[in-house]
Amino acid sequence: MARFTPHTEDDIREMLGAIGVETLDDLFADVSPKQDQPLDLPSALSEYEVLEGVSELAGENITGLPVFLGAGAYDRIVPSAIGAITARGEFLTSYTPYQPEVSQGGLQVIFEFQSVISELTGMEVANASVYDGANAAAEAALMTARLTKRDPKVAVSAGLNPRYREVIETYRVATVELPFDGGTTDFSEVPEDVSGVFVQSPNFFGIVEDVGAASQAAHEAGALSVAVCDPISLAVLEAPGNLEADIAVGETQPLGMPLLYGGPYAGYMATREKFVRQLPGRIAGETVDKDGRLAYVLTLRAREQDIRRARANSNLCTNQALMALAATVYAALMGPEGLRKVAELSISKAHYLARRLGESGFELRYPDAPFLWEFAVEMPDVARANEALLEAGIVGGLDLGDGAMLVAVTEKRRKEELDRFVEVVADAQ
């Protein structure tokens, strides 16, 4: 029987004796209705067999090729040191640090993660992370409603990742559409009744938006502004905290997390200290122990569901601690210069590709808008281009469905790959 259960038949007999019952079934005497049939599942496999099966299944996926897909998840370099740290059983197999005396490692990591996020966003306080970027956006939308005491309703544009918008709407937040023109959002006419105004920069099409204008428009409407920012971009772009944004959120996957078909990743949320009581999720704070030694603890717990129950500011229970650890180790390894280098390499390569595509007759959808490492390029037959790319050993960009491809270029892409991309799509049109 035993797989990960240590008991021998003798153990079981002794333990049943200590309990004072005859059989294991006796322990389930109160269960009703009982399941009388064995579970109809494929029979148990050994570790060796199951992992052989995993490798076979993995072979049915197409990976190991240069990837030009982005749209919220990026094929970036993951330093080896990250996996070495996240595999430490002390981190991997622990849980939420309810007992701070034996959880100082995890708590300090959260404190450092919050600090990294606060530094990047220019905000005073960040939480310990949430499920993913889309959920960070949804939680921020709800936060704007609580802080403005308005109904949850946010202004968004086509520049916001459509998946983020969908999650916001699932969370019963209404959305109103702002005009999107020439690759950027027009914030000149924000409705007066919204609780929040969203600005994503770089936006869904890779273009740098005017975060300051969004903040100003939000404040004039009595609303709060939410900036959605790729953390790598914040190595080169002005921090949303310096552009009067009230809340900054985003996806930390680019900070050292493998693509892994969409998760687990982690969302970040940062804000002004005056709004901290409406910030959902865990927050680690500094304190001292009985001997006056510096230590960390989960704090401002009266916001949370296990204390406040129906009146909590969210139902969030855990964060994405292991992914926050990965992001923290990534930020430490890279430092401010390394992060900047990642951004600059990506920008240089993306602009090289865009220029080469231009030379081959492809037009950018938004030729006058400033972009970083992702851009939409007009392409009459994206499906055909992507087929040809795949045949040439390249995973092409995202088909926007309206005659354009959204192309992401990271620091991983080599010049030969970029050149090959241009050749193949030019031949395919």
Added chain:
Amino acid sequence: MLSSEQTLGNLIRDKGRPGRRGYTLPKPDVDEISLENVLPEDALRKEKPRLPEVDEPTVIRHYTNLSRKNWGIDTNFYPLGSCTMKHNPRANEAAAAVPGFAGLHPLQPEDQAQGALRVMHELQVFLSEISGFPAISLQPLAGAQGELTSILMVKKYFEDAGDEGRTNVLIPETAHGTNPATATMAGFNAQSIGLDEHGCVNVEELKEKADETTAALMITNPNTCGVYERNISEIAELLHEAGAFLYMDGANMNANLGRMRPSDAGADIMHFNLHKTFSTPHGGGGPGSGAIACSEKLAPFRPVPVVEKEGESYRFVSPEKTIGRVAGFHGNFGVLLKAWNYIRMHGPELKDVTDMAVLNANYVRARLKGTYRIPYEGPCKHEVVVQPPKGMKALDIAKGLIDHGFHPPTIYFPLVVKEAMLIEPTETESKETLDDFVGAMLELAQSKDLEEAPTKAPTRRLDEAKAARQLKAHW
């Protein structure tokens, strides 16, 4: 203990010096662009972020030493009630590290991701068999999100049916805090329902409260007292008669595998905690997965996407009346893969997992009985709630356990039991470990001066009030 801290300071940033680097990037192979030439000046960052500037050896040593100030299942017995801290098989980690999964972009077309979709589809089938429900969604990213997804589906069901008067969700007093918080977040009033003398939902009270204003009852079974809800079928009937749904919080499914199927018991919808029942690592508090299972009636409301098999291939589909999207992509795929892996390693023997988990909890219960007060009659299921001898505090016993090398159980929860200590040993612990734990518990029950404990941990007890009063959450 960590001697270098006096000179280096505590935080990773304190250990750096301007100019140090921890990682070398490839050299540029295209012309380097000057940012000023491609971006508007006022968009550019003026001051660089105060991030650590450290070398790789320092990074590794810093986080390795931090890990040594953290307890996990790998280092210590961790009987945290309602959290199912079972051993995390390393085959799961090996599976998720396979490059053919780790390198898969979530927006690659379905025909490039058939292996991943097949894993998801098979996991849907497995969870269907385990729960008895025909429909599954793997989208929710954690247990709490599984709850929210389920209750949002219930909400949408009634909106779709034009039944606007259902404003209440009933929550038993034993419920996790996420249940009432979820009800509020989904736009319902959380209405409390009391317990009977066995610690179970009070059926007489339910008869009065379940009416045309009720949308659902959120039940955890076994409940957070470790007690099986013996009237679950009757509860389901009462709710169905009132036109409402029974939602089952699956946090405690480790007690039910192969022994009870929630759909047979009359539930309409439930969530699993894949990170609890199916052994994926808790990671210090995430990532998890809160996959849900539901009846045909609620299936059209599941979030997008769901995986369907068509001939020999797999594809994503959108349920007809979907509540929408709850995750940026397709759920925490890495966690799904690990849970799939675990189920494949067990097959029908999953029942033994439950049997051993329940055996271990009842063994601890039997051994503590007489010294600790046990508020509810046995047998318990996978966890047991106990109370310290009169005059002693759960907090002191918990901190005392740390000095014995045991992670404390969940304390002061469930709220209905004073000085509650909720102990969930799980199936992966040996009799010897349980005997040692019980020995420590019995010794602590005789101890005085536990206010000083712990003394052997990385820190003493903390000043939690100071942390909130003088918030410092950023270096």
